[in-house]
Amino acid sequence: MEITSFRTPGLGDQTYLLTHEGKGVLVDPQRDIDRFLRAAADRDVELRFVLETHLHNDYVSGGEQAALRTGAELVLPAAAAPAYRHTPAFHLEEIGGEDGLVIRPIHTPGHTPEHTSYLVLIDGEPTAVFSGGSLLVASAGRPDLLGTARARTLARLQHGSLRRLAALPPQVELLPTHGEGSFCTASGAGRYTSTIGDEISTNPLLAIDDADRLADELLAAPMPIPAFYAYMGPANTLGVPPMPAIEVPELAVADVPGDAHVVDIRPRKAQAEGFLPGSVGIEEGTDFGSWAGWLLPYGSPLVLVAEPGQDVAEAVTQLAQIGIDSVRGVVRDLGSDLGSDVGSDVGTAATGRFELVDLAAFVALTERPDAQVLDVRMPNERAAARLEGAVERFLPDLVAEGVPAELDRDRPVLVACGSGRRASIAATLLAREGYRAVVLDRAGVPDVVAAKAARHAA
Known part of the structure; x- marks a missing residue:
């Protein structure tokens, strides 16, 4: 058995590809599925299952499209009930069995009500558990993303889920989806992967033996919730279309649509020296998409401003990972256009410098x-x-x-x-x-x- 992890640093998440005897299992894939399918092809692996641990709150999933592209069986928690074809995963109802590989769903509510972890057994031996947003490295998935009215109930459920996972053999690898940098963690998660034994020894939440005390701890100082999270769960319930094209047309400033929000992705030094009045400057980085999704009206038309040669495809990919497919183009040469009137929503009142x-x-x-x-x-x-x-x-x-x-x-x-x-x-x-x-x-x-x-x- 081999497990390959794919980090998406800006969202603090990991996708996993498990391979065994020529068969593959893809877990919690991001929307840009080509990188995962290439990895499977490079290993000459047939994708057998695509597993989703929950209806994600922080990104739109590529699970359905990965299954459609490959013919793999798409598996979601039984209580998720999405609007597209899938196999429901029931608690302890085993999946697979070919070539000694068995997937055993374990209902682990808390992060979301339907949340399900997946224990991997090789020839009957528990080997790894994909814990999604339940037990994390030195932390646990936060229970308040579905609203304050349900937060305490979910936090108490998380207590039982953590203990359920902690009862697995200590040598079992712990492979969570959420980790360092994710707003889905209840506290600052540390390393990306661990073992059950290490978490029993070091995870402070596993030392809390009362559900209400754990709820108090999880809800004591909640992190902010990014604005775009409100759109992720519904999208993952109804179905996510394939990735959009990541190549976008080049525009002159005069061609920027009047209803577009302008996002300057150049380095901050270039922005400081002059930016289009009314634009929002978010220099390109691993968390560009998260900040854009948080600060701009979700799904509104966008135009990017970039330096010549700057990697715009990465910015478009990050936006698509959170379901924003509305990039109309990119301006690469501001020249003498700084300070000009650009579109009805851009205006000229700003200084354009800092x-x-x-x-x-x-x-x-x-x-x-x-x-x-x-x-x-x-x-x-x-x-x-x-x-x-x-x-x-x-x-x-x-x-x-x-x-x-x-x-x-x-x-x-x-x-x-x-x-x-x-x-x-x-x-x-x-x-x-x-x-x-x-x-x-x-x-x-x-x-x-x-x-x-x-x-x-x-």
Whole structure:
């Protein structure tokens, strides 16, 4: 038996391909299925099953399309009841049996009501368990993604599910779908894979022997829920169309559709030197799609702005992974178009620029009498390190709630996060409202706090 994992870092998820005696099992595939099917073909493997552990909340699945493309049997939890053809997986009702490979579904509700893990047996020996969003490395799947009304019930169910999985033999490999970087984890998950024995020894949630106490722990400090999550479950229930084409046409600025939202994916240094007024700057990175899905109206027409030669296909792929197939084109050469009127929703009120500064310069600016600082980190980050006097608003809330009223348009806004990535996005959002932003680059609020403490102690 061989198990290959495929990381999708921006979503904090893993897809798995299990191969045994020329047969393959694909688990929780992302929508861009070609990479998984190529891996199966490279191993001369016939895909026999496609397994889904649950109706995913953080991405649209490629499971149905993988099964249609290959003729594999699509298996989903019995209680999921999606609108497309599949085999329902019932608790402990074994699947397969050819060449000594058996898949044993284990109902593990908690992350979602229907959630099912899959125990792999080779010649009768438990070998690995695909735990999806149930037992994770040093954590567990969060129970609140379906709303606060059901969160405590699901959290209590998660207690039983974790203990059910912990009862497996200690040598069984633990292969979760969600991991580090995923907003589907109840706390910061660590490594990507583990064993049951290691989790019994080190996972703090397995030491909690009462369902209500576990629920208290899981719900004590919930992470924010990305806005696009609301669309993932329904899409995965009704069925997801094949991946769109990842090649998009090149556009001149004058050809940008009037109803399009412009997203600048160039490096932040290029954005700072000048961006199309009204555009949102989200420099390309592994989490580009997540931020775009969180900050922009879901499914609205998009136009990307990129540097010549920049990999636009990766950005389009990340958007498609969360069901956004509305990229109308890409502008690659801004030239003299900066500051021009682009479409009815873009406007010209923004400055189209912001300033990047290093830690020393930022700290000096914060100590001016008229300084105003905006911290755009998550609440749990602020709890760990707080910058005295800063106005606090999590980045997505700049869209949902607007710019804080305390900020003065007539003075620069000093913007910080953890590294500069979110702060530079915030700078473009502020620019749309007529604010001038100065961004802390390649450093974060904890660095500012430490630097100010050292400066005052000297």
